[in-house]
Amino acid sequence: MTITLAVDAMGGDHGPSVTIPASINALSKYDQLHIILVGDKELIQTELQKNKYTNTRLSIQHASEVVEMDESPQSALKNKKDSSMRVAINLIKEEKAQACISAGNTGALMATARYVLKMLPGIDRPAIASSLPNQKGTTYMLDLGANTDCTAENLLQFAVMGAMLVSSVTGKPKPSIGLLNIGSEDIKGNEVVKQAGELLRRSHLNFYGNVEGNDIFKGTTDVVVCDGFVGNVALKSAEGIAQLMGRFLTQEFKRNWITKSMAFVSLLVLNRFKKRLDPRRYNGASFLGLKGIVIKSHGGADSYSFYYAIRTAIEESKNNVLENIQKQLELEVPLDISSSENI
Template structure:
């Protein structure tokens, strides 16, 4: 497998990107192409030991920032690390693509340059989030803030294929975010999509209220991108608030600091359970080849896990299986006409 990495995207680029890539070629059966400013990349590579036949550098001169209009940037910055990397994926020079750069620009590059799988109406952004019982997949986390029922149906199918093929979950439980458990509850969108989800080739377990989301009751949780963005960011914000308060409580006096020592292991384990950098990045589901959006604040470890995930994403042939499923459902719809 060959993974192309946008070396210039993210808060800690290119250092974190280069270090993550080096660890990837050391530990995983992958080759990595780093795309970005060659002198900066070479400088970061200095002194590092790795198999040079497995790591390549492609020089680019431009960078897309978080602050520019994403689609305009994609169109105009032809020699940016993101555009060049996306085109390499499209042109079969790599099997998967990882970037910690602008989410909007990556969505644009995924849709416009890499292209959609035939039949997929809207690619979705799908991060894995922590629960009491392990990670689950949120689809969509913000790529599509206004959704039609058919979009949500496709999110459910794509998420289910990923969780089964990559995570090895038999019959992933797919749930729909709603304001109540009863089938009749919901807004226009959830009411319209419910019968479609019931008829889809997935294990649909019905509605899930947001209160139940952290309990690990579903493997794939489906909602429109506005709601998904709220779920993603509120989880981050509340976790940060809790951890911050806990820290203050423990750092108050020498005695509390001593108390903290007794539970240190437990807290570290819990923090690790909540830390989703090890899950990799967010998937772009529905593009023709695998694209991974690493968190903007990714460190070297997070980049390594994102590359590892990209490798699994490509190895499990998820995009091919989504394409197969879409073809099937397009055929069924045509027959039904």
């Protein structure tokens, strides 16, 4: 099965010097992959020459503009109609590509994708989903920051999208869904979460119940659902302590020549440990709820990391995520999730 991806070659902190080597790497690993590099033609060609690469499965789509990393989504939408980001998304709309990948400005990418592609019927708002490491494998979590104020219906829709993402990509027929909440005796979550719990219990999904922050990394459920404010804070807090631990470990090993020699002896183990939790391997967040597959890479991604974002796009394209979400949404129609006014 042939897959064609549109890569926003200009997006992110490093642009073509990251996106192009990553694309070349992906092409070498996937025989059936075609990539359209979108952006400044000359810059792209220069970078391709640097990498001594010519391949019939690669083409260039010129785009004259670039959305800045700090540009407002409104400005990007209004003033950058020939941006690499916009043109890459247009390629999905025109059915010339199945998915697009960008390391550009998150807000602009979301606004542009929503404007160009529109929402799936039954979904009120898009959500950002990502995979995270757990003790047994991978947890998928959403929303990670697209929606700060959510309704219970939004959370149910996120659950449907998350379940279908996981079942499509991993083949698991009934992924378990956890609703992120706070534990402890007296306190059983805020009002929206309580209502979302009710909706989820009545849905056709495999609803596990409430989970807490630590369950994300325990792997208690396949999917963890929350609003974008909570999801973003949870993710960044986890990143924060992981960085702190890494720094402390390095400091302790660098304390003096004795501890340095210990680090040298343990290098094999330390490198394996580092690799196992390497956030670059989890790069590539999915914008779910749109009529098209849009993958957001971390802005500061290197080419190793950007390659994983491309891989996410490949997995979602070949496993029909969109079709599966739509089917499940139709199943949930008796719950009227497509119209929040009816609930």
